[in-house]
Amino acid sequence: MNPAAPSRRTALGLVASLAAAAALPLRAADAWPTRTVRIIVPFAPGGGSDLSARALGELLGPRLGQQVIVENKPGAGSAVGTMAAAQSKDGHTLLMASNSMIINAALNPQIGYEPQRDFEAVGMVSAQPLVLVVPATSAVKSIPELIAAAKTEPGRLTAGNSGNGTLAHLTSELFAGQTDIQITPVPYKGESALLPEMISGLVAFGFLNLPSVAPHVKSGRLRALAVSSPQPVADLPGVPTLRSLGYPMLEVQGWAALLAPRGTLPADGLARLEELLMQLLGSETVKTRFAASRVVPVAMDRAATAQFLQAEAARYRAVIKSRGIKAE
Numbered sequence: 001m002n003p004a005a006p007s008r009r010t011a012l013g014l015v016a017s018l019a020a021a022a023a024l025p026l027r028a029a030d031a032w033p034t035r036t037v038r039i040i041v042p043f044a045p046g047g048g049s050d051l052s053a054r055a056l057g058e059l060l061g062p063r064l065g066q067q068v069i070v071e072n073k074p075g076a077g078s079a080v081g082t083m084a085a086a087q088s089k090d091g092h093t094l095l096m097a098s099n100s101m102i103i104n105a106a107l108n109p110q111i112g113y114e115p116q117r118d119f120e121a122v123g124m125v126s127a128q129p130l131v132l133v134v135p136a137t138s139a140v141k142s143i144p145e146l147i148a149a150a151k152t153e154p155g156r157l158t159a160g161n162s163g164n165g166t167l168a169h170l171t172s173e174l175f176a177g178q179t180d181i182q183i184t185p186v187p188y189k190g191e192s193a194l195l196p197e198m199i200s201g202l203v204a205f206g207f208l209n210l211p212s213v214a215p216h217v218k219s220g221r222l223r224a225l226a227v228s229s230p231q232p233v234a235d236l237p238g239v240p241t242l243r244s245l246g247y248p249m250l251e252v253q254g255w256a257a258l259l260a261p262r263g264t265l266p267a268d269g270l271a272r273l274e275e276l277l278m279q280l281l282g283s284e285t286v287k288t289r290f291a292a293s294r295v296v297p298v299a300m301d302r303a304a305t306a307q308f309l310q311a312e313a314a315r316y317r318a319v320i321k322s323r324g325i326k327a328e
Contacts, residue, residue, distance in 0.1 A: 032091070032269025033066045039094045039258070042081025042101070044074045048211070049256045051293040052126045053096040056258075056280060063276050070096075077165065079104050079111055086118040088261055095119065095259045099167045099316075102309065106316045107165050107327040115309060122258040122270065123277045124300035124308065126290055129229035129253050130171055131213045131236065133222045135201040143225055143245055146205060150181035159183045160203035162191045164328045170316060171207040171228065171252045173323040178249055198222065209254060210235065211294045228252045235294060255298070257305055274302050 039057055041050045050072065057068035073081030078100040085095035095101075097119070105115055132143075140146045150157040159176075161169040164187045176183045186203050188194035191212045197203055199221045207228070214235045216222040224239045228251060232241060242250040258277060260270060280286050281299035290297050300308065319325070 032266050032272070033064055035066060035092055037061075037064065037066055037068045037092050037094065039068060039070050039096055040081050040085045040088075041070055041072050041096045042074060042078035042085075043072065043098075045072050048126065048128050048209075048254060048293055048295045049096045049098050052256045052290065052295060055286060055289040056125065056277070059280050059285065060273075060276060064273075077104055077163070079113075083112050085259075086113040086261055089264055091264045091266075093261060093264070094122065095261070096125070097257050097259050099254055099312070102313050103165055103167065103170060103316050106313060106320050107325065115313065116306075118262055119259040120262045120270070121302045121305035121309065122260055122273050123281075123302060124298040124305045125256045125258050125277070125281065126295040127229070127253040127255045127298045128295045129210050129227045129233060130168065130207040131210055131217070131224050131233075131239070132175075132205065132207055132226045132228070132242070133198065133213050133217065133224050134205045135198060135203075136221050136223050137201050138204070138223065140205070140225070141223065143242075143247075146225065147179050147181055149204075150176075150179075150183060154182040155184055157181070157183050157205070158186050158203045160186050160188060160194045160198050160206035162194055162208075163187050163189065165325065167252070167254055168207045168209075170319055170325070171250070172205075173325060174252065174319050175207070175247075175250055177319065177322060178247055207252075214294065229296075256295070257309070270302075 039053045041053050043049055053070045057070050061068040073084050078098065082095060082101050085093055102115055104111055105113065134140050140149055159172040161172055163169065169185060169187065172183060172185060191208055194206065195212060198206055199216060210233065213222055217224045217236060224236050226240050226242045226245060227233050227236060228242055230241065230243065230251060233239065278299050278301060281297040286297050
């Protein structure tokens with residue numbers, strides 16, 4: 001035997017080691033994601049959910065090793081995009097969900113998807129308060145004065161909202177129920193249609209999104225009575241929270257959460273995505289980007305997000321039932 005020649009056992013070991021080394025890149029390449037990841041935003045470009053999705057997608061892509069694209073699928077109050085995500089089984093589709101996903105399902109059980117059944121949480125992403133506003137010309141300068149005005153002439157107080165079944169609509173109904181007043185909801189086709197009539201005094205009050213109303217409050221065309229966030233809003237100094245005024249049940253925010261169609265992502269991929277999302281939401285980069293669109297990052301993990309969504313569904317079902325709200 002040539003002492004320089006490797007033994008059969010050594011040769012076999014060498015082959016096994018080389019095979020194992022060769023297999024490592026293959027396993028890494030097979031790890032999720034293996035191709036472009038799509039985040040469906042069920043609204044037109046430009047809103048809070050869309051801006052949050054685009055900021056995160058840009059940052060997630062390099063960390064995942066794959067491109068992350070945002071696809072806008074607006075329609076039917078977010079139902080079109082939500083259904084598209086629910087029906088996607090490619091394992092690389094996510095949904096940037098919002099309150100409307102839960103509200104639509106509560107209003108219409110036949111809508112075609114069920115949030116808890118068809119989706120699993122990756123994590124909460126952002127939150128944005130509503131602002132209770134009245135026209136600057138209104139004599140009402142506080143919540144007690146608004147309630148008193150409503151009780152003086154029950155049903156005459158008009159509450160403008162961005163459409164039947166929207167968060168703004170349900171929040172005004174929740175406010176009426178919590179304060180024991182009668183109101184007349186006035187739906188519009190979005191906030192852009194509502195704002196001019198709110199400013200002109202054609203509607204008495206409304207709960208509107210912070211980015212929409214902040215410029216008008218600052219210019220003096222609208223008066224902010226309260227915000228629905230847990231903490232005061234820097235954009236509106238001196239405006240109290242509804243919680244601080246004694247209405248904790250009116251702590252309602254427009255939120256965005258990243259979800260995956262249930263059972264389509266591998267467990268390790270879902271865990272990895274959750275971890276990256278939590279890291280990004282705690283970064284100064286994301287805080288700065290979100291601040292530009294007046295949303296606040298909310299780093300809430302999968303388990304907490306799932307519990308939150310269940311609580312939201314129960315709250316919306318309760319207000320829809322108690323106030324007799326019907327889908328249109």
